């Protein structure tokens with residue numbers, strides 16, 4: 001079989017592990033403290049979006065305006081709550097089917113990378129036992145534009161020294177699938193993005209990757 005890809009770039013939150021629920025809980029605490037309506041439907045719009053851009057989406061429902069300094073303070077408070085939740089994660093929070101899939105793709109000699117908007121990506125990978133596992137980690141610390149801008153995936157491809165057209169992105173966010181496409185990459189989607197039909201492949205589980213690769 002002729003291979004279409006040399007590298008697989010995985011989104012982190014919502015693909016490798018379910019930190020999306022922790023983002024929800026942390027933002028919910030901030031929203032409740034400030035009397036701002038917030039639910040899972042709004043939370044879905046935050047997938048793949050940077051911390052400050054997420055806050056702007058949440059503040060759309062606020063009755064009163066916030067200054068830039070107040071916004072910075074709210075984002076910092078949210079991150080403290082989020083990091084507290086992350087500190088309780090262990091390798092048991094890495095789903096078995098995800099680890100099996102990664103190991104199978106590695107055996108098939110694909111390069112494996114992370115392409116995440118999160119500045120907490122290195123800490124999360126450490127917590128779930130994947131520190132040092134990937135061939136490249138491109139995350140919120142090395143980008144200036146978040147998804148749907150393709151920067152995070154293009155940087156991952158650069159780190160791997162692989163052409164974008166030879167990379168497959170795995171995403172749970174519609175914004176992430178769009179970023180892949182703008183960057184000239186194909187996208188395999190799970191979760192919310194799969195339900196929205198945003199991918200070139202729309203999967204029920206990450207493990208289905210081993211059938212298409």
Ligand code: B16
Nearest residue numbers: 012013046047048051116117118119
């Ligand atoms: P942080 P991903 C994204 O991670 C999340 O989906 C998104 O909800 C979050 O706002 C963003 O990271 C930034 O996270 O506040 O930790 O820097 O899906 O791109 O892995």
Ligand code: MG
Nearest residue numbers: 011013014172
């Ligand atoms: Mg995600």
